[in-house]
Amino acid sequence: MRDDAPFGVVVNPRSAFGRGARVAGRVLAEFAAAGVPAIEISGADAADCQAKVRAACRNGLRGLVLVGGDGLIGLVLQVAEARALPIGVVPAGSGNDFARQFALAHSPEAAVLRVLAAEAAPLAVDLGVVERPGAAEHWFAGGLSIGLDAAINRRANAIRLPLGPFRYHLALIVEILTLKHRRFSVRIGSSDRSFTGVLATVMNTRAIGGGIRLAPGASVHDGKLDLVEVTYGTKLRLLSVLGLLARARHEHLPEVTITRAERIRIDAGDEVAYSDGERVGTGPFEVRVAPGALRFLA
Structure with a gap:
């Protein structure tokens, strides 16, 4: 993937009653501050979100960052094109059980730094x-x-x-x-x-x-x-x-x-x-x- 390809920041605007949308704005600002291109991906419902994720992946992304909870992770994992990319998570949902497995930071600043640091050597993680x-x-x-x-x-x-x-x-x-x-x-x-x-x-x-x-x-x-x-x-x-x-x-x-x-x-x-x-x-x-x-x- 080209170095100038953007990250796709996927957000469920209704996650945790609007918290996801607020956190996504800060995540995008952190990528901009780091000089890394990033685009927001969102949808009116689950099917619309998946369609937009699929289209963005086909247009060229260096990775995805999911801003939300376990439901958003499950939603994106159904998209084969998304599973082919490295994926990061900024926990902003109600349960955040997957994020808890890795002690992920809730702070957008810390989360973006961790994503960028891991890009050279992502973890190989099992799925079901x-x-x-x-x-x-x-x-x-x-x-x-x-x-x-x-x-x-x-x-x-x-x-x-x-x-x-x-x-x-x-x-x-x-x-x-x-x-x-x-x-x-x-x-x-x-x-x-x-x-x-x-x-x-x-x-x-x-x-x-x-x-x-x-x-x-x-x-x-x-x-x-x-x-x-x-x-x-x-x-x-x-x-x-x-x-x-x-x-x-x-x-x-x-x-x-x-x-x-x-x-x-x-x-x-x-x-x-x-x-x-x-x-x-x-x-x-x-x-x-x-x-x-x-x-x-x-």
């Missing part, structure tokens, strides 16, 4: 890929939520108040009060099993839902995904399990299984999955890791 019958491949950076955590995500998205990660905490309380069990069928390699539980979630990063470390040992550099399963019990016992889970003290509980694998199949009936904060749809889900698929500017 979901295949479903009759649907296009879906790429994710953080995790694929199926069960309780997906329900929390759906409820949090419906809360239209500027509460940041507290939206997820509020949604968690409501979902626990109406807790239901689900039936999951899982295949890893030649091993099949079924269980009744509350979630079967595939993690690439450690945290989900605004900092809940569902997979405390997950790495984005090991070529593996972490499947976290929580089986069902009495409501009182599950409250204890979920309390320990929220504090990342759940790994050795008998109700919790964490399995590391390259490919996982999950069937959860009509349960709707979410990834990177956004709706994916119903399964069955064939989930695989794409080792080092993202050149990450961090």
Whole structure:
């Protein structure tokens, strides 16, 4: 790519109730101050944003900088032309779980400096890929939520108040009060099993839902995904399990299984999955890791 090619600064103007747009202006100013060309890319909705990202990539960019949260990352990852470029992130969303994996700076000044410093040697970061019958491949950076955590995500998205990660905490309380069990069928390699539980979630990063470390040992550099399963019990016992889970003290509980694998199949009936904060749809889900698929500017 030409040295004079610009960075594309992708922004969700509605991210964190307008914070994304404000931060993007400062990011563009920092690039200008560093003498590095940059253009803003935004859209009226998700499809429009993806179309504009695709067009800008084809016109020639040296990389992308995403100003927003996990939802914006998931949106851009569906664009093949974007995945071919190095990508940086300036966290400006509600959850920012992917950014948390790398302890990314929220300051636009520090974030732009880090992006520019990493341009010569981007990190090779794993991504997840979901295949479903009759649907296009879906790429994710953080995790694929199926069960309780997906329900929390759906409820949090419906809360239209500027509460940041507290939206997820509020949604968690409501979902626990109406807790239901689900039936999951899982295949890893030649091993099949079924269980009744509350979630079967595939993690690439450690945290989900605004900092809940569902997979405390997950790495984005090991070529593996972490499947976290929580089986069902009495409501009182599950409250204890979920309390320990929220504090990342759940790994050795008998109700919790964490399995590391390259490919996982999950069937959860009509349960709707979410990834990177956004709706994916119903399964069955064939989930695989794409080792080092993202050149990450961090």
